[in-house]
Amino acid sequence: MPIGGRKVPPRAVEKETATVASSISGREVELPASWNRMFEPRVLTGTGPDGFDALAGMPGAESLEWCYGCGKCVPVCPVDLVGEYAPRKLHRKVQTGTDLTADSDLWLCTTCGNCLRVCPKEVDMIQIMPAVRESALTSGGTVPGELQDVFEKTFRYGNALGENPRRRAQWARSAGVPVRVLPSDPGPVDVLFYVEDYWSYHPRGQDAARAFARVATALGIDWAILGPEEKTLGDSQRLAGEKGLFDALVEDVTATLAKYEFARIVTPDPHGFNALKKEYPKRGHIFEALHYTQLLAPLVSQVNWAKELDLTVTFHDPCYLGRHNGEYDAPRTLINAIPGVRLVEMGRCRENGYCCGGGGGGMWLDGFTRDLTTERLSERRVREAAQTGAEMLVVCCPYEVSRFEDAAKSTGNGHLKVRDIIELIDEAMGLAADA
Amino acid sequence: MSSQTVAVIGGGPGGLRAAHAITEIGGQVVLIEQREFLGGTPIAENYAGLTPSGEPAEPQIRAMIEAVTAHPAADVRLSSQVTALAGEPGAFTLTVAGADGDQTIECGSIVIATGFGHFDPGRETQMYGYYEYPDVITLPDLEAMLKTHTVVRPSNGEPPERICFIQCVGSRDRHIGNEYCSKVCCGVASKEAIEIRQLLPGSKVYIFYIDMRMYGYWENEIYWPAQEKHRVQYVKGMITEVLAKGDRLLVRGEDTTMGRPMELLMDLVVLSVGMEPSAGTRQMAGVLGVAQNRFGFIDAVGGPLDTVSTSRKGIFACGAALGPADLEDTVSSAAAAAMKAFGCVRANATATAG
Numbered sequence: 001m002p003i004g005g006r007k008v009p010p011r012a013v014e015k016e017t018a019t020v021a022s023s024i025s026g027r028e029v030e031l032p033a034s035w036n037r038m039f040e041p042r043v044l045t046g047t048g049p050d051g052f053d054a055l056a057g058m059p060g061a062e063s064l065e066w067c068y069g070c071g072k073c074v075p076v077c078p079v080d081l082v083g084e085y086a087p088r089k090l091h092r093k094v095q096t097g098t099d100l101t102a103d104s105d106l107w108l109c110t111t112c113g114n115c116l117r118v119c120p121k122e123v124d125m126i127q128i129m130p131a132v133r134e135s136a137l138t139s140g141g142t143v144p145g146e147l148q149d150v151f152e153k154t155f156r157y158g159n160a161l162g163e164n165p166r167r168r169a170q171w172a173r174s175a176g177v178p179v180r181v182l183p184s185d186p187g188p189v190d191v192l193f194y195v196e197d198y199w200s201y202h203p204r205g206q207d208a209a210r211a212f213a214r215v216a217t218a219l220g221i222d223w224a225i226l227g228p229e230e231k232t233l234g235d236s237q238r239l240a241g242e243k244g245l246f247d248a249l250v251e252d253v254t255a256t257l258a259k260y261e262f263a264r265i266v267t268p269d270p271h272g273f274n275a276l277k278k279e280y281p282k283r284g285h286i287f288e289a290l291h292y293t294q295l296l297a298p299l300v301s302q303v304n305w306a307k308e309l310d311l312t313v314t315f316h317d318p319c320y321l322g323r324h325n326g327e328y329d330a331p332r333t334l335i336n337a338i339p340g341v342r343l344v345e346m347g348r349c350r351e352n353g354y355c356c357g358g359g360g361g362g363m364w365l366d367g368f369t370r371d372l373t374t375e376r377l378s379e380r381r382v383r384e385a386a387q388t389g390a391e392m393l394v395v396c397c398p399y400e401v402s403r404f405e406d407a408a409k410s411t412g413n414g415h416l417k418v419r420d421i422i423e424l425i426d427e428a429m430g431l432a433a434d435a
Numbered sequence: 436m437s438s439q440t441v442a443v444i445g446g447g448p449g450g451l452r453a454a455h456a457i458t459e460i461g462g463q464v465v466l467i468e469q470r471e472f473l474g475g476t477p478i479a480e481n482y483a484g485l486t487p488s489g490e491p492a493e494p495q496i497r498a499m500i501e502a503v504t505a506h507p508a509a510d511v512r513l514s515s516q517v518t519a520l521a522g523e524p525g526a527f528t529l530t531v532a533g534a535d536g537d538q539t540i541e542c543g544s545i546v547i548a549t550g551f552g553h554f555d556p557g558r559e560t561q562m563y564g565y566y567e568y569p570d571v572i573t574l575p576d577l578e579a580m581l582k583t584h585t586v587v588r589p590s591n592g593e594p595p596e597r598i599c600f601i602q603c604v605g606s607r608d609r610h611i612g613n614e615y616c617s618k619v620c621c622g623v624a625s626k627e628a629i630e631i632r633q634l635l636p637g638s639k640v641y642i643f644y645i646d647m648r649m650y651g652y653w654e655n656e657i658y659w660p661a662q663e664k665h666r667v668q669y670v671k672g673m674i675t676e677v678l679a680k681g682d683r684l685l686v687r688g689e690d691t692t693m694g695r696p697m698e699l700l701m702d703l704v705v706l707s708v709g710m711e712p713s714a715g716t717r718q719m720a721g722v723l724g725v726a727q728n729r730f731g732f733i734d735a736v737g738g739p740l741d742t743v744s745t746s747r748k749g750i751f752a753c754g755a756a757l758g759p760a761d762l763e764d765t766v767s768s769a770a771a772a773a774m775k776a777f778g779c780v781r782a783n784a785t786a787t788a789g
Contacts, residue, residue: 044690044697048639049668066663068647069671069692092692095668121659 046097058135060127067091073115078355079108082373087115101141111239111360112319133241144368158231159197169227171206175213181227191223192262196269197232198398205398211426233272240361254285264288266295270320293330300337306430308340314390317353318397331396338428344388358399378407386413396421438526441776442542447475449754450548451499452766456773458506465510473500483581486626487656524749525783543780544749546772549715551755554605554708563677571704595702599641600624601674606709617709618759622653624707625661632665641668710759732758743772
């Protein structure tokens with residue numbers, strides 16, 4: 001380097017690591033320095049239809065081959081934002097010789113459905129993923145251990161957490177209102193409240209379940225639960241590839257439901273709701289199913305509010321309530337009805353809502369995906385929520401409270417509180433035990 | 436033969452459609468074809484099926500030929516070449532060299548339907564080894580094989596297992612001078628790929644492309660079925676070179692989606708050659724004195740709303756004489772040119788009568 005007539009030879013400094021920021025996406029990637037210095041391209045030699053031949057034998061997986069590479073799926077794929085993914089890339093990997101059943105990519109898709117929303121060729125990951133995963137499960141492909149563990153727990157205990165089925169209604173004891181449990185108190189009921197796993201067992205889910213109990217009772221809803229007879233509806237297990245387990249659960253669940261007389265099934269879990277709306281009818285079991293926000297939204301005018309909350313909140317659309325089943329308004333109706341609550345939307349909301357990472361089996365794969373992505377989807381989402389300036393992230397899916405509370409802490413956004421909508425309603429109605 | 440006659444030069448799909456159209460609206464036509472048969476490139480080059488429908492070419496073209504030859508108002512001159520033009524619009528005199536020596540034809544207006552030629556892939560910067568390797572062929576070479584329902588490797592007569600098409604050969608290329616897109620090759624290659632998959636179900640068929648240009652209904656009529664039903668593998672990325680490897684061909688290029696080089700062995704490589712003005716088109720432009728564009732096609736001077744008028748009054752052009760065109764374009768512009776040419780002689784007749 002010439003400096004005022006002096007030649008100074010360049011000095012090479014090798015750093016231990018380097019951070020590279022993309023000028024396009026803004027995404028930062030950390031690289032060991034040696035990566036920067038030399039690499040040679042790997043030549044593709046295996047391009048061909050063979051991978052698609054295999055997929056053609058898995059009902060539901062055919063449409064991956066239809067991809068014409070437009071790439072519209074890539075910017076809306078939540079996994080691509082934290083790694084190298086998206087259906088377009090999967091198509092190309094399969095075309096160039098990757099066996100999906102033996103590849104870690106098979107387990108990254110959360111079946112959030114945002115790619116299908118924008119795909120001109122209707123490449124349907126919601127069908128492809130369970131089909132190929134089922135094949136991986138039955139043909140000895142590579143299946144993450146933590147997922148196997150959840151399948152076994154679900155099979156053995158009827159819930160993904162491996163909890164004692166007899167303690168499924170334990171939460172109700174401290175609800176502060178009597179909760180009718182059908183097996184011990186049979187007879188017709190209007191609303192069968194299908195609590196599902198995380199509101200039954202997870203401590204933060206139980207908070208929400210108790211809030212629901214108080215709100216439903218205060219609104220005079222005639223409701224009851226199945227208690228120890230309830231098993232998970234199993235939709236996420238299905239999407240994670242365990243079709244056999246799902247079919248067995250459908251048998252068990254419908255046999256239990258057949259014993260009782262109820263008008264409607266209401267559930268807080270968008271995944272269970274999706275199963276009741278789309279999968280149970282395919283097997284001949286048709287119920288009137290509602291998400292709890294759909295039950296309560298028409299009743300907001302009857303609510304006696306006890307106090308103003310003075311909160312700025314943002315709302316996360318659950319993929320399986322919103323994109324998969326078209327319900328965007330019921331949760332917002334409830335949020336906007338709560339006195340003193342101001343809703344600010346995140347950039348990615350409603351049809352374009354960003355996935356929390358819990359769907360399609362992702363709930364049970366956080367350990368597995370840790371090495372394959374730069375951060376959890378829930379962490380990415382919490383950052384977005386914090387950027388709105390809201391002091392609270394409001395949700396209505398049982399997976400999300402725990403996911404986002406963890407993510408708020410790990411991303412340094414501990415000030416961002418996470419609540420289910422029902423908890424806010426409970427509080428504003430003055431019903432909450434600690435109110 | 437008089438100034439009430441329209442002369443159509445070229446007996447391919449465009450010329451046949453133009454000639455037939457003129458008889459349909461009550462005109463007199465003389466159709467001049469340099470070959471000893473009608474039908475043009477689809478017949479001369481042994482096309483198997485028409486794009487996009489894939490219907491057999493020969494019966495379709497034969498029907499067009501018969502519509503003209505059977506009509507009393509149509510005078511067909513085969514093995515005839517126009518060598519000179521004299522006169523004015525409304526009273527042209529063409530000198531035509533035929534088997535029986537020079538003749539003159541009086542006509543009021545002229546339609547040029549002299550079409551295109553296939554790009555010669557041995558030319559200039561093309562390095563795919565077309566003249567080097569017997570198993571490197573072109574779209575029309577494959578058409579001729581498909582016409583006999585026998586697709587084999589020319590080197591050994593065996594059916595190929597792995598076949599690839601390389602798009603944009605001789606098109607979109609400044610080196611070669613053909614900067615235009617030839618418009619039909621994406622559709623034709625995909626149609627041929629479907630036909631191969633039907634003929635040889637065990638085969639693997641690839642199409643390497645820069646971008647697939649399947650405009651209009653070709654998208655859903657050819658491209659999507661080729662991919663979704665016939666399992667043709669579309670790979671975005673061009674092949675740069677073809678190398679011999681054993682008794683197979685190694686194609687090398689960049690997979691632009693993956694940003695990685697690719698090397699694949701093929702049994703048969705099909706070059707999707709583009710369109711250039713035919714020798715006849717170049718010659719007629721000179722003889723008739725109509726302007727050509729810088730690629731040698733006849734210049735359509737009327738802008739987008741008049742696609743058939745040339746630089747010379749009373750002379751019109753249609754089809755691939757004007758530039759890359761598929762059959763649908765060709766018959767449409769042929770009918771438009773026929774209407775213009777007939778309008779010319781009618782206006783002339785009215786003026787004379789008045």
